[in-house]
Amino acid sequence: MPATVIVGAQWGDEGKGKIVDLLARDSDLVCRYNGGPNAGHTIVVGGETFKLKHIPSGILQGKECVIGAGCVVDPQVLIEELDDLESRGISTELVRLSGNAHLVMPWHQAIDRGSERRLGRLKIGTTRRGIGPTYADKAYRLGIRIQDLLDEKILRQKIEVALPEKNVWLERVYGAERVEPEGLVERYEGYAERLRPMIADTSLLVDRALTDGKRVLFDGAHGTLLDLDHGTYPFVTSSPTVAGGAAVGTGIGPTRIDRVIGVAKAYVTRVGEGPFPTEIEGADQERLRELGGEFGTVTGRERRCGWLDLVALRYAVRLNGMTSLALTKLDVLSAFSELPVCVRYRLRDGTETEDFPAHQSDFHHCEPVYETLPGWEQPLDSLTDVSELPTAARGYVELIEQRLGVEVCLIGTGRERERVLERVA
């Protein structure tokens, strides 16, 4: 597997960190290509829990890790993450940071908060980490990049250009407190001191690694339905989350990518606002949330829970050119005697479709059409081989494969690193 993309196939929080962690064992290099401190990977190793926001989870395997140009970086969060790993005996010497990645500045967080407040009930439900405003400034060409940290004069000038305009917005549009310029350059120079050794030409580094036949893993943040172009806009994040973003976000050509593994939970969760056809009503929602520990890694928010949605998953197969699927948290469904699976959407005119609606209003008003499968009602955590799966659990997996036309290569059966069954076709 010279170049493999791991991509979330739903609305994020699919358990990608654990899958990346597993595949990183056989990789030489692990790269993040999008997003910032809005992402959170939780990995449990030997009873210890690691929560990573910026750094690819390959770091736990001692692999070289790239934070690519398509990422946005909050230097304070990154440094805290580096310190935390170091204090727990994990070396961060092999972290490489693209000079083209953009910095999340204090005004971005303030604007994110102000904007959500102003939107009121129309809010997006962002993580309030300043992600949208940072990407907006990048597109507006008012952003500040990691490489600007390397030159005090440039850094000062960029802050002096950006800040007065942002303060007008903060005070006049959002009625929020201004960001004071005093001490800001010095604070960022402090971050520069710490981050300087990791800043590298990561596009060149990844290209050389691939040319040398090294195995490179691309670790996508968030999920397909949060993609800025193809997700459930405006309830999306502000970066490309689909597999194609791996090429753009690390600076390699799309022809270098060999395979794309989608990661989906055996059910669905979503944080933040926006339509969610298979969201469960009633007590089962709460039950699934508790059993699955469905609370946000970054914000601690309760995740909304729903039954597996094969219409949305087929869309993810298409958007990502998915070559196989990793199914996580199958064990969480052990508690249910019946498992509804959404196989089609019924639209407002009564027609039914297996294809994800292209128009937002069709999606907002569609009704899920379920096929109900029998549950297996027994724990899966002691299984060591896929052949030991109960018949009903195997039926669940086979239905997914059959409807998606993609093989399920990995099955997650518990929180710990080793609780993954590998399935060879």
Ligand code: IMP
């Ligand atoms: P933002 O990325 O903070 O701007 O938030 C935009 C939307 O994406 C919100 O609905 C967030 O809850 C959602 N979101 C962003 N990152 C993640 C993630 O890693 N997992 C799940 N949802 C996310």
